[in-house]
Amino acid sequence: MEKTRKTTLSDVAALADVSPITVSRALRDPEKVSPDARARITLAIAQLGYVPNPAARALASGRTDVVGVIIPSVSNNVFADVMRGIYDGLQDSQLGVQLGTTRYAPSTEEQLVRVFLSQQPAGLIVAGHDQSPGARALLERADCPVVQIMEVGPQPIDLVVGLSHYQAARDGAQHLLDSGYRAPAFLGAQMDPRSQRRLAGFRDCLIAAGLGGDDPVVTTPEPSSVSLGCRLFADLIATRPQTDAVLCNNDDLALGVLFEAQRRNIRIPDRLGICGFNDHEMMSAAEPPLTSVATDRYEMGRAAILQIRDRLAGRGQPRGHAIDLGYRLVPRRSTARVTP
Amino acid sequence: MEKTRKTTLSDVAALADVSPITVSRALRDPEKVSPDARARITLAIAQLGYVPNPAARALASGRTDVVGVIIPSVSNNVFADVMRGIYDGLQDSQLGVQLGTTRYAPSTEEQLVRVFLSQQPAGLIVAGHDQSPGARALLERADCPVVQIMEVGPQPIDLVVGLSHYQAARDGAQHLLDSGYRAPAFLGAQMDPRSQRRLAGFRDCLIAAGLGGDDPVVTTPEPSSVSLGCRLFADLIATRPQTDAVLCNNDDLALGVLFEAQRRNIRIPDRLGICGFNDHEMMSAAEPPLTSVATDRYEMGRAAILQIRDRLAGRGQPRGHAIDLGYRLVPRRSTARVTP
DNA sequence: ATCATGGATGACAGCGCTGTCATTCGTCAA
């Protein structure tokens, strides 16, 4: 296989009988080139199969068309939905994505921020607002739009798209109380900062309801899974048989609770209420359908990209702008207790 | 905020009192630099907070440290597992990932291949072996390692890590027959090429068993989901009430079938056997636990990256090398019929 | 002492593109 030199701007320019600069302009800013020249250039590009070299462009212009995305994990389906939103938001743009995963380690996150920023990205999307001081300093100094997603909170670095996990979980807990449950518990895995705030919302709800003496919480740092939901629920009722409802940190756990309850012939919703978090598609399909606090992960990703695109187009929101996508409690049969 | 010029190799060189070339070498090939100089350079780098410019490196060397990954979708948890394997395989390497999603569209895939190749990646990972002729031609001409994942098949482009979906599904169907089911059906969504081959395996198994007269298959091009499993199963038993088992194209559908069967009080496994595909973690947690054909998506991603790393290190496998990760039938209660 | 050897280092040019001017030319108002 012959090592054929790649065709360059100059090749195109020669064929189209213009200067390389004009070709460059025709590519980036077609308006600025006469229709005549533009046509010849387009033809030449097609004939030569020319593809621009992004490294050269990046070096010369100090910009790339890549948006860096830094999330804790790809195998968490919350982030899968976010990514889908990001890719959809990218449609009809020149932008690409570079993805990094932190595995929930702040030091890894900081390193990724450093690496990504060194590539002079068009924008950066990071999950959460619990960056290490170092990472935060880097991001504040970044000369590209930075979007913190997942969560709204104090002191945004630049742009924010998220929701209040505290409030969402607090409302979920309140829903359990409103449905007549008197001894709700919290089940949590992978207790990242957002999970911690959900837990705080749960606790405050109980305190506000005068049920604060106890702390019916079972958590683990393990990654979340359906099986883990089974195990945590088993632990929970072993130590607190009086529990009559569970607020789960996410839907996987809720599904595990459902299965474990079925195994033990615990009747849902009468003997046990179940509320998940996120409202993954499967929640409505389950038997009984499972109540959950719906979050719009897809829109979170999509909105983040659109914020960046707006900024790049010069009509973006100012630094500090936050979009609160909110949440929605979706009551289903799993908490529809007939007699309190 | 002052636009501070980034520190460059020359700045480091000046501080360390060596030439820029030596700094460059110290970074890429520390062995070739004297310990003395290396120490001064390391110190200077730390003092200046120097971070190399990957665009400049890419332009000068014609190489990048980025592996392109082209998959159909990120929200399919099969690919989420693959991605996790990829990121784990990347540990302790300089490599990064650029991810593109095709949305199951061959034209999008071809375009992504073109764009990614223009970035002169360190390697490329693509899902499946049903690339368009154009994409295939580009990949064959690529001067970087190319790994086709998910599936083993004829005429590999370069390297392959996968399994035979045909055989895996055929074994799944055979398991249903061996368990005493006489009228198994196939449920499929998002009928991509791999799903088609699974379906073919199912059909051939039935034919081989003398049950080929009929074609008990319900499929849809819609993306897979648990709810869709419910609906497809409802359709199935409406048109073919005699069905006594289902082989599902994936685990989401299987879970949907379970829920729908529960809703209709169809007893599992006696009245209905359920077999999924992939053996997602939730399958073992379900009640009853669900039989599935296990595939090692994680290892698929990991092995793909390791193949690329080996190649880059000069000790890789030759073109055409394929790794068949196989599959494993995991029988559980959902197909454990007591009386055939 | 002399020369070949190889490790360490450096000079030079250039990767392909774009920012910043400068230049050309046609058009229109005065």
Place this chain on the structure above:
DNA sequence: TTGACGAATGACAGCGCTGTCATCCATGAT
């Protein structure tokens, strides 16, 4: 007719790094 103006185009230099050679010097064999 003239000058001013703006659209279209081009020349030049340089982004930060690396490939390819060339150079230097200590070492050990002769």
